[in-house]
Amino acid sequence: MDRGSLGFESGPLHRLRGCERVLIAGAGGGFDVLSGLPIALSLLERGQQVILANLTFTAVTRTAAVEVGPGVFEARADSGGAQRYFPEKHLAEWLGGRGYADRVYMIRKGGTKAVRASYRWLAEEWGIDGVVLVDGGTDLLMTGDEAGVGTPLEDITSLLAAQALDVPVKLVACVGFGIDAHHGVCHAHFLENVAALSKLGAYHGVFALTPGIRAVDEWLDAVAHVQRHTPGRESIVCASITDAARGEFGDHRSVARTRDAEDELFINPLMSMVWGFDLDAVAGRVLYRKEIEDAATPYEVAAAIEAFRDRIALRPWRALPG
Template identity: 50%
Template sequence: MLPLHANPLFTRLADAERILVAGAGGGFDVYSGLPLALSLLHQGRRVHLANLSFSALDGLPLDDWAAPDLAAVTPESAPHQNYFPERTLARWLREHDYPDTVYAFPQTGVLPLRAAYRALIELHGIDAVVLVDGGTDILLRGDEAGLGTPEEDLASVAALAGLDDVPTRLVVSVGFGVDAYHGVNHVQVLENMAALERDGAYLGAFSLSRATREGALYLDAVAHAQQHTADRPSIVNGSIAAAVRGSFGDVRFTERTRGSELFVNPLMSLYFAFDLPGLAARCLYLDRIEDTHLMRQVHSRIAEFRDTTVTRPPRRFPH
């Protein structure tokens, strides 16, 4: 039993020497894991970053591919592309003298994604993986009132759930509340977290603070990304960063949110941590996407599951 001052997430990583921090859901998800990666780097660990990518990876030269469906993105990659979060992060990392390769997975089904993860794990001798979701839809099991955008997140969970030879596999969620704009009922998120606690798969929560070195660097990285991806900045990380700065309510940081009302609040800066196999075991449709090769198969299998599922009615916060 851990003492109160110990953090269960970092305790689970205490014996890991080579750690992969990976964005689960595409876009800028890898940024949501940046403070964790930096903290581990500052402890002297070997840390690698990866992301399920929404970027146009098909145009990368052959030399940029470390393995099938595994691109090694550097600050010099695809200079003609405006939207390339992995390259933007690689450039920020180089500016701050950190290792500056960010691996990227194209959008595929579970089987090729698992093979790409295995290749990356073998390439660097990874002994722990932290899968990070900017948002909370990775915590939904399938019978909720709304699932948000689960396809990429759960493909990533399924891919890693099949890699039993990796000693430590964890899931971290940050940005509580941002998925309300994709139909997620966050009372049901809390209900799922309680069930994961009963299963022994919930590893607690902690806040990202701007008073920490990693918190300050995260704010700098998000501002850098907003500057260099002005047409499509990350709403999720922009919201998290605003919460870390102490902003509240309908905060404006991009024209992409015009016409919607945001609710930035301190809960968005909380990291919730989970055991990945325990989380995967609660997903009601993970077996249906297990043998997929294409992301459109993941979409259709989840849609088929939803067509035959009685969903839990949404609930309002009682206070």
């Protein structure tokens, strides 16, 4: 039974109520844009315009996607090439098949300056008045001094690029609490960072991706479609989040990439919660932002982060009580 749409009366989404054109962008590459799809579909239900974009891991030069702006490529349902890994095209296919605009922008991976130019072009091209930067996982909230920061290169590059936009509403959404343990993230530090943002008035709450809500059901279908068309390179993050939303628990393995893995999975309901924050506040807490704000290449970003962490005292690992 359809229980309606994700609530806009309170929590993170109510800040988008007055927006006309909202950019939903995947921060960390890969399938991150899919983690923002429930928000996008809910906005579309309300008659708001949505522009979908993703920092891409797709080899854009091996596709028929057209470069439309600086480092920005337009993937459509009929874009050819890169058939083994082209999640943006397969999302566009699904969107077109459901009657939505079959357009997903791909932002080519680059340094902070290049990604900032891509975001600026998207904002000016569409006249956006809201942006939601989405992370499949929670390492986007890492400030730099945590015991583990996960895979920050793409996330923080996108974060600083989006921070530079002059638009009224800028939000961060993280979905997949616990998933980044595989990448060494200390989730006690994530919660500590949430608490610090709460003191700043920048933590906007959580909501659940619950089946029976139209946007959630469509998102589950979209993820399944893209996963089917990415054999051998399915997203473990997306699989974990959708499995959690369906009520799976523990060491549940739904995609080929996890079936023979040695690490035990811990699928649980917290993975299907969406956490919302003020984007400028999150960006302002990145301790190494000055070191990478003008980085020309991804290598420069990665080297600066590593050098920063080598010269500071890191927070000691802290286990969650249990």
